[in-house]
Amino acid sequence: MNVLKEGNGKLLGWEHPDDVYRWKQENKSHALEDKRMSAPEAVDAYIDDGDVIALGGFGHVRISTPILHEIIRQDVTDLGFFGKTAGYDLDLLIGAGNVSEVEVAYSFAQEQRGLAPASRRGVEGGDVTVTAEASNATLQWRFLAAKMGIPCIPARILDETDTFEKSSAMVVEDPYSGDPMTVVPAAFPDVSFIHATKADKYGNAVIDGIVVEDPELAAATKRLIVTAEEIVDSDEIREDPKATDIPYFFTDAVVEAPYGSHPAEMPYEYYFDEEHMAEWIDLSDSEEGTQEYIEKYITGTDDFEEYLEVAGGEEKLADLEAIEHYEKEATYPWK
């Protein structure tokens, strides 16, 4: 295949598919075993300094907050991050100093809430390096190629833009039509964590609502931590097998985490905690404020249960459930 153009972004998370194949054969158990553990145990066991990580969900929707907190408490450093659609998740880790490299599809911002001050400070000040640009489909299909165990996959995007120039993609000659064709490389994150609606103890997991990129990410990543609102009996999974989004053999750890996406939304369960988001946006405007937030909610609390108490406890959570279920109107204090 003739290579016509090469993006000059850093190739993050690529390995020869044979190497990953062999790694999986040697390291991933296919046994039906009880993988339940705590968030601290999961982070200690599977996330190391320098790993390249990715999160499920959508930045402010269905994120694994207990794992984010534990990365901060255990002071895991020099993480590379796939900013697929990153939001509060990446912003928090940048604010806490855990991330040094990001491949950016969408990062450093909070969608309707505006740009993210902590992330901007990190990237404009040089503490955080953008390794490459991507687009949402680029990262989605980098994970798809990894899921399929192939080195790269064609996509009809990117060409003739600076996004391409700063990406790890190439433009090659399509062997069928002879026309130029973009190819994006497989991406195998070292470890990913995905928040699910429910999972069994083996790691079969169900995501209610849109799945975003998670069926591909779960299959692409070398290690996978599943956090779930609820741990259920395997029979409940078997009763509706079409609903299973992640089969157990991808999963290395299962963490029970009710309200585990807070302050992000969990579809069908609870709405964004917009007051909390506004507090973060406000405090993260300065380095001191960022540290104040982290001390108040994360390093100053022992675990996720205590965090939820500090963040407003049962009353707050009942409120967020009512908003999600259209029983109460949301307020948007950041507006």
Place this chain on the structure above:
Amino acid sequence: MTMAQDYNETELLITIASHALEDDSTIMVGTGMPMLAGMLAQKTHAPNATLIYEAGGIGPEARALPVSVGDSRTFDHAFKAAGMHDVMSYGQAGNIDFGFLGGAQIDKYGNLNSTVIGDWEQPAVRFPGSGGANDIGSWANETLITMRQGDNRFVDELDFRTTPGHLDGPGSREESALPATNGPVKVITQIGVYEFDDDTKEMTLSTLNPGFEESDVNENSSFEIHIPDDYERSPEPTDEELRLLREEIDPRGIVR
């Protein structure tokens, strides 16, 4: 010709954008103005248009306004709760009629920057990056662009070309690895609506917004926008459009 305006610029942009959408079409929207334009079109001339969100929501009849492209309001009472791989594939393969984009900078060919102001390695301002913009600009059959106009935003040379428009002019999209779409068809700003000349692919005035003069067009652009003799005035929002926006679509004023 204008009376005292009882609407703001955002409401004007939303109503004008909604007119560009057709009934029985599939429309890729993001949060903010595009979503409101799509919803307004559905409540006026395009009741059977389907809104699609890049994270996977297809055809919602949402009871509340989404604040994220991936929140549960994007698939409330929807046809399908899919995923990003599905939606991006559907679009790339020719199943999405309209895409909406915005940006910090645009050039005369409708290429967009939403990545950085200044140098990429040492940015003066770092924006979110492409998100789905490069993808939508690559494959939506027709792309609509909404943004604020000013000579620092309508620029000769983008600081960074995040998203493809008509690239370097006539023929350049055809030579690229991108699908053979119509590319960007309209740019909607507070001053006017612009289209792209068939021959040059350069921005040209289509309609001038209420309250603006012809001279405002090029005083607020660093490149020359062609002004034909026969341009018309953009219609003002109707009372009914404003009522729908304020009372039914965005009563909390999240976007407006």
